[in-house]
Amino acid sequence: MSLSGKAALAGVIGWPISHSRSPRLHGFWLKAYGIDGAYLPLAVAPEKLESAVLGLRDAGFRGLNVTIPHKEAVMALCDQVDETARRIGAVNTLVFDGEAIHGSNSDAFGFIENLKEAVPSHDFTTAPGLLLGAGGAAKAVAVALLDAGLPELLICNRSPERAERLAADLGTRAKPLAWARRAEALAGVGLLVNSTSLGMTGHPPLDLVLDRLPAGALVTDLVYTPLETGLLAAARARGCVTVDGLGMLLHQARPGFQAWFGVAPAVTAALRDFVLGDFVPGGDG
Missing domain, CATH: 3.40.50.10860 (Leucine Dehydrogenase, chain A, domain 1)
Incomplete structure (x- = not known):
């Protein structure tokens, strides 16, 4: 043109x-x-x-x-x-x-719009969520989820100080969590978000056993190279609803x-x- x-x-x-x-x-x-x-x-x-x-x-x-x-x-x-x-x-x-x-x-708009488009029936207000990562993308995700009414957001990061700072910035509904406790924290959550680069092409895989994750939980990964990450594949095999990260880029x-x-x-x-x-x-x- x-x-x-x-x-x-x-x-x-x-x-x-x-x-x-x-x-x-x-x-x-x-x-x-x-x-x-x-x-x-x-x-x-x-x-x-x-x-x-x-x-x-x-x-x-x-x-x-x-x-x-x-x-x-x-x-x-x-x-x-x-x-x-x-x-x-x-x-x-x-x-x-x-x-x-x-x-x-x-970014917050793009994240939440991607989830709402993919799973319009999901109710963010009924169960806590677990967020992996505490960088810039994680903060946008956290703001979006808390604005959507998430009752509690657990923030788990390899560097605990960053998780603590992010939680402190977000208020009482956000709580830091030690990286070593990430698997046990899955019990009872309704949403799992990976905002780290783990699982991205050219990066180390995300080491996370999903045995305690409720089968009805929603799982999303901000990584979209590959489009279906190891996390999403494992969550789908468990019966969870999964949403890839490409939609966040498009909606934002x-x-x-x-x-x-x-x-x-x-x-x-x-x-x-x-x-x-x-x-x-x-x-x-």
Whole structure:
């Protein structure tokens, strides 16, 4: 599709950026909806972050997605940051409004929308959940689950200090748990989430015996390379409902696309297939 001189422009900034599937994802929507616009991958070194963001704003871009390592640093450039992004402590979406820069975080939205689409009948309010990991993605997941009414969230991380800090940031319904107790903690949970890189292609497997996990629990893995991780395969064999992590990537892109291009996009089977068609292990965003 050829672009006019009035084409709407957006993109994703990161360092590096060649792994990102966001251009393929947004490109699919731009073509599907016949929009005069483009979405570009932009490699921005950390020391060039401010000049790049302000330069792209001044050049007429509608906004940007932000991926590693810029999600925290970019907050200082925002004139406004929404409440969810403040709680997570990171911004992944910028919208330019004249000279004003609005920052938000759609990772929590993408996570919960993926689960709701896959398992619309799941009630988050009836049982505790266990979250493996305490990094940036884990905090977005935790915020999403607590906002959905989860009564208690156990946070289990290989570095206990990070789990303790995350739990302290989230309030009384979040509790840290020693990594060695991860298997015994499965008894009675209604939801298990892996937000670590364990099980990802090129990384060590996730060592977790699921014998105590209730057969009716919902299990999801933020890893999507491979699409069915060892955790998901084991949970499915146990009779659990499983949800892969690709949908989080797809759904988190929706708010930015709507803000920049004026269309509320749909996550479809065709989109999943298209994004998977350019699958590069180890990518983010």
